[in-house]
Amino acid sequence: MDLSEVYTESDADKLLVTNIQTKLSIVLELMSKDADVQKILGDVKCAVQDAHDTLSQHSVIGVAKEVHDSNGTCNGQDHHGNGSLTVEEIDVPQGDKVASETVQTISRELTAAISQIHDFVLSLGKESRAVDFSSDSNGLSHKIDEFSVTYNKVLCSNVSLGDFIFDLSTVLAIASEIRFNVLGYNSSVAEINSSECIDKVILPENKVNQNDSSEGRYQNGCAHISIPTSNSEGADDGNMVSEYESKQTSNISMEVLEDLKLEKENLATDLSLCTENLEMTKSQLYETEQLLEEAKSQLASAQKSNSLAETQLKCMAESYRSLETRAKKLETEVIHLREKIETLESELQDEKISHHDASARCKELEDQLKMNGKCSVCSADDNDLKNKQDKELAAAAEKLAECQETIFLLGKQLKALHPQNR
Known part of the structure; x- marks a missing residue:
């Protein structure tokens, strides 16, 4: 049925979804050329599964936020860039029913997280085409198109999140074979253990889940009632992500600074050693020059003695010839x-x-x-x-x-x- 009332999310629910977005952003941003695709996929699945387990505990009529992809449609209804989606209450399939009247919808924050994943995959395809023109031969563009279709179906609740994760893993597996830079990160940047970062984010999330009584259901049908998005919520989410990114950047900058300081100390040590070696070399050169001067004087004396000996030898030869005569x-x-x-x-x-x-x-x-x-x-x-x-x-x-x-x-x-x- 149609809903005309706008539902306001609680602060705990917003923090939960923000943590999910942060975890997904960390996983995607920490990808590098040598990243383990299976590990990344496992982290993404864990993040989505945590969100699924948290939201499945409550029954709520959710709201869905429209994605930036103009190709996404749901039951003949186009998504417009006004930041709103329609929701509809439907029954959950038999295998997932908790009660006969339980419904399942997609919340606005989860939709935003899925949209971020979809935007990242699209940017991944654009960058792959810009860096490696042979990426189309690996079927990356085709898989991205299939992933976009699956994304639209997930928003319309025509497919499950498992299919979405499966298509995402396929795209990332093909992208890992191409091996290009992602979001400005390359193999020279020190890799950070993404699982540790996700564990650190999950700790406050578990505390929120204990007191979470907000409404949230996965939607199995298309939405028809539009609900506006709060600007303050988006600003808070962006601030948390940007704050985490700035912390990560500052951590990396501190590590780089420490490395530079260590390298500077090593260079100073090497410079002192080189200076000592230079002084020793200069002293050895001076001693060698002194020895060379002595050798030259000895050579001159030897040459004089040799000349005198040659003169004496000539005299002796003349005397010998005269004696023979x-x-x-x-x-x-x-x-x-x-x-x-x-x-x-x-x-x-x-x-x-x-x-x-x-x-x-x-x-x-x-x-x-x-x-x-x-x-x-x-x-x-x-x-x-x-x-x-x-x-x-x-x-x-x-x-x-x-x-x-x-x-x-x-x-x-x-x-x-x-x-x-x-």
């Missing part, structure tokens, strides 16, 4: 003297032979004189013979004296030549 001359003189000695020795032998002959002749003459002296009567011929013999004896004696003198001189020359030969 003198030795050759002396050898020639020795050979000449040997020849002269041999000549003198032969002459000496001849003189000795002559001397021996002269001595023999002298003895013969003396014998003859003795024999002649015994004869008193000698003839004139004997006197002449005697005079002749005397003359011969005198000549032989004179010749003997000359031979002796020659032998003496030859002996002195031989004595003088023997030391030189030695």
